[in-house]
Amino acid sequence: MKANLVLLPGDGIGPETTAAAVAVLRAIATRHAHDFVFTEHAIGGCAIDATGAALPAATRAACLQADAVLLGAVGGPKWSDPATPARPEQGLLQLRAALGVFANLRPVRVHPRAAALSPIKPERLAGVDLLFVRELTGGSYFGARTRDAASASDECRYTVVEIERVLRRAFDLARGRRGRVTSIDKANVLETSRLWRETAVRVAADYPDVVLEHQLVDSMAMLLLTRPADYDVLVTENLFGDILTDEAAVLAGSLGLLPSASLGDGRRGLYEPIHGSAPDIAGRGVANPIGSILSAALLLRHSLGLESEAREIEVAVDAVLDANELPRDLGGQAGTQDITAAVLAALAHSHAAQAAA
Numbered sequence: 222m223k224a225n226l227v228l229l230p231g232d233g234i235g236p237e238t239t240a241a242a243v244a245v246l247r248a249i250a251t252r253h254a255h256d257f258v259f260t261e262h263a264i265g266g267c268a269i270d271a272t273g274a275a276l277p278a279a280t281r282a283a284c285l286q287a288d289a290v291l292l293g294a295v296g297g298p299k300w301s302d303p304a305t306p307a308r309p310e311q312g313l314l315q316l317r318a319a320l321g322v323f324a325n326l327r328p329v330r331v332h333p334r335a336a337a338l339s340p341i342k343p344e345r346l347a348g349v350d351l352l353f354v355r356e357l358t359g360g361s362y363f364g365a366r367t368r369d370a371a372s373a374s375d376e377c378r379y380t381v382v383e384i385e386r387v388l389r390r391a392f393d394l395a396r397g398r399r400g401r402v403t404s405i406d407k408a409n410v411l412e413t414s415r416l417w418r419e420t421a422v423r424v425a426a427d428y429p430d431v432v433l434e435h436q437l438v439d440s441m442a443m444l445l446l447t448r449p450a451d452y453d454v455l456v457t458e459n460l461f462g463d464i465l466t467d468e469a470a471v472l473a474g475s476l477g478l479l480p481s482a483s484l485g486d487g488r489r490g491l492y493e494p495i496h497g498s499a500p501d502i503a504g505r506g507v508a509n510p511i512g513s514i515l516s517a518a519l520l521l522r523h524s525l526g527l528e529s530e531a532r533e534i535e536v537a538v539d540a541v542l543d544a545n546e547l548p549r550d551l552g553g554q555a556g557t558q559d560i561t562a563a564v565l566a567a568l569a570h571s572h573a574a575q576a577a578a
C-alpha cells in the first residue's frame with residue numbers, strides 16, 4: 222500500500238518520540254512492502270520561531286492532502302509567556318479544526334508490568350480496558366475568549382450536531398467492544414451538559430444493544446481510580462476528556478504510554494500520544510516513546526486499514542514490557558532509543574517466527 226504520511230514532530234520531546242514511531246513504521250513498511258512516503262512539517266513553537274505562525278499555511282495544506290498525520294507535541298516555556306501573541310497550542314487546535322477530527326479516541330489498557338508500578342491497587346486494575354472518546358473540536362477550547370484588566374472569559378458552546386456525532390461514534394465503537402457507554406457531563410450545573418445528556422438519551426434509542434449510563438464528571442474522576450474495570454467506552458466533552466485521560470494514565474502506569482487517534486468522518490486522521498512536550502526531560506533521550514509508537518499502530522488501523530500490522534506493533538510493545546525493558550517513567554533505565562530498539566527487535570523476532578512457520 223502507498224501512503225502519504227505527514228510528520229509534525231513539534232516541540233520538546235516531540236521530535237524524540239516521533240522519530241521512534243517513524244522507525245517502527247519504516248520497519249513495518251519494509252516487512253510488508255508498503256510504500257510509506259514521509260514528509261515533515263513544522264507546528265507549534267518551532268513553527269512560530271521559523272515562520273511567526275503556530276500552524277503555517279504549508280503545514281496545514283500538507284495535512285489536508287495527507288492520508289494521515291503523526292504529531293509529537295507542541296508547546297514549552299519558551300512560548301508560555303502570557304504576553305506572547307502566538308501560542309503553540311493554538312496551532313494544534315487550528316489543525317484539529319481544519320482536519321475536522323471531532324472524535325479523539327484514547328484507549329487505556331493496563332499491561333501487568335506497568336500495573337505493578339501504578340499507585341492503584343492491583344486488584345482494581347485487573348481487566349481494565351477503557352476507550353475514551355473525547356469531543357475534540359468544540360467546547361471551551363474553541364469558544365470566544367475575552368480579557369480585560371479585571372476579568373477573563375472562555376465561552377463553552379456546543380451544538381446538537383457536534384454532540385450527536387461524537388456520541389454516535391462512541392456508540393458505534395461500543396458495539397465492537399463490551400456494549401457499554403458512560404456519558405460524562407456536569408448536567409447538574411452546566412447548560413451544555415444538559416444538552417449533552419438529552420442528546421445522549423435520544424441517540425441511545427438507536428442503539429438498543431448498547432447500555433448507556435450517565436456520570437457526573439466530578440464523581441467520575443473518583444470512580445476512574447476506584448472502579449476502573451467497571452467501564453468500557455467513556456464519552457465526554459473536550460475539556461473533561463482532556464483532564465480525565467491524563468488521570469487515566471495513572472491506571473496505565475505513565476502518561477508516556479497512552480496513544481490517541483483523532484478522527485472525523487473520513488479515513489484521514491491525526492495521531493499523537495496524549496502527553497505534552499515534557500520540557501522537563503526534553504533533549505535528554507529519556508522520553509518514553511511507547512505512546513507515540515502505539516499512536517503509529519492506531520494510524521495503521523484507522524487511516525490505512527492495516528489491522529494486522531497495527532496488532533504486530535501492539536504485540537511487540539507488550540513483548541518489550543513483558544521482558545521488563547522499562548523506560549525511566551516506569552522505573553527502568555531504558556532511554557528512548559533503547560525502547561525503540563527493543564520494539565524493533567521484537568518486531569523482527571515475530572517476523573522471523575512467522576517466516577519460519
Ligand SMILES: NC(=O)C1=CN([C@@H]2O[C@H](COP(=O)(O)OP(=O)(O)OC[C@H]3O[C@@H](n4cnc5c(N)ncnc54)[C@H](O)[C@@H]3O)[C@@H](O)[C@H]2O)C=CC1
Nearest residue numbers: 294295296297476477496497498499500501502508509550
Ligand atoms: N498534544 C500536545 O501537544 C500537548 C501539549 N502540551 C503542552 O506541553 C507543555 C508541557 O505540559 P505539561 O503540563 O508539563 O504536560 P506533559 O504531558 O508535557 O508532561 C507532564 C509530566 O509527564 C512527563 N511525561 C510526559 N510525557 C512523557 C514521556 N513520553 N515520557 C516520560 N515522561 C513523560 C513529563 O516529563 C512531565 O513530568 C505545555 O506547553 C503544554 O501546553 C500538553 C499536553 C498536550
Ligand SMILES: CC(C)CC(=O)C(=O)O
Nearest residue numbers: 310311313314463495496
Ligand atoms: C491543545 C492541547 C495542548 C490540549 C491537550 O492537552 C490535549 O489535547 O491533550
Ligand SMILES: [Mg+2]
Nearest residue numbers: 463464467495
Ligand atoms: Mg492533554
